Amino acid sequence: MGQKEPYKISRSKIEDFIRCPRCFWLEARLKIKKPSMPPFLINSAVDALLKAEFDTYRAKKEQHPWQIEFKVDAKPFAHKDLERWRHTFTGVQHLHEPTNLLIFGGVDDVWVTPDDELVVVDYKATAKNKEITDLEESKWHDSYRRQMEVYQWLLRGEGHKVSDTGYFVYANGIASGKGFFNKVEFRTNIFPYKGDDKWIEPALTKIKQVLESDMPKEDPECEHCAYARARTQLTIEALKTARNSK
Template sequence: MPQLSASRLKLFQECPRCFWLHINRKLERPRGPFPSLPSGIDRVLKGYFEQYRQQGVLPPLIAGKLDGTLSMHPLTLGFNDPETRARLWGKLDDCVIRPDGRLAPLDHKTRASAPDDLSYTQTYYQFQMDVYTLLLERNGHRTSRTAHVVYYFPIEGALHQGFPFGVAVHTVDTDPDEAYRVFAEATRCLAGALPPSAAACEFCRWLHLRSSGDPGGPPPAAASPPSVRAPRPAPRTTGPVPDDLFA
């Protein structure tokens, strides 16, 4: 039974061929060194949030920026889907109980500077939040069909008094039905033959040029990328992909 996650489904959206090879043949894209600073900040943040979870209040860092309390429910979730004969799982950074009792995923992101407007979150993290909402609902939880992405970024200040960070909270609407649609499409891809590369996949293009020995040769056969719902509202798509994607 294939076991998929938000990051694996994101790979499917980027390039079905890389996704198929990763899952079916265990051939992963090459990766460089992963910076340890975001992981360290994430560890400290989760310990900090845990203190306030036990007190039944929101941490001062985000108090006043959203409503609710931190959930006591398990954050590692998954379900076996009989329709696709596959498993979807994920580990939420945290989860908020809204005043009406419904749950909303919360995710920590570190950045070098404050994020742009809401379109930034919709461009890079919308699908991840859709998947987390789907996981909550398939595990029997009522959700608000919203999610909170909390950004932490350095700001100017007296460093000898502690490294100052700014905090911004983006709240987005989520669509678990869209997450399931992509999940089902990805499982159908795995059950079929090796698919063509996505037109924009630099990994497949590099491999093709390396194997052909012709740097001026044509790129590998391209497939149209899987359809993805347009974000709400239409986001800007310029700028580099953030290093903290799914961090």
């Protein structure tokens, strides 16, 4: 990259790199983005409402009833930078000096323990038949684990004492009612996750190396690479067929 100014990398772009270095490189270097997905607007609505609800107890300096129900020894944390930490385009920030990468990410919430340790909190919303009381062993939930760990690393980078244990506030939509009636009910669980951020700095070193290198090889497990390869092959075959038919 050869630049003196810090190069900004969001938490989600780190996740993109973990999933496929080639797709990450194409966007970072050539501005070629993967096909986008529709936004999860229901999830965003749940997120906004949860923030507003926990903010009510933050203002009162009290525990939320769920924190009592799920035996979480913490309260919503009041801090002058909380709104910045939550904002998608500013978030919690930390400059990784060895790579000159400025990492940032918007956290959903931060709680605080009686020992003044900060607790990273991530809101999730879904609609499954089974009760959600822990993360599954899946690639999707592995990304949730990394998300939590990056936020913990970022807050430590800003100089805060951060607990290894974060919490997921998981709202699960109930689809077994007798009708919609303009309302969806949720069953919300809170469960802990003990993070380990040791993977982050080695990953940032690799990101720096990839950014300064030629295009990486395809990731055999990347569906976007597989689609691009298949479409390219079909296009080449179609062009050959068209040329031979003249």
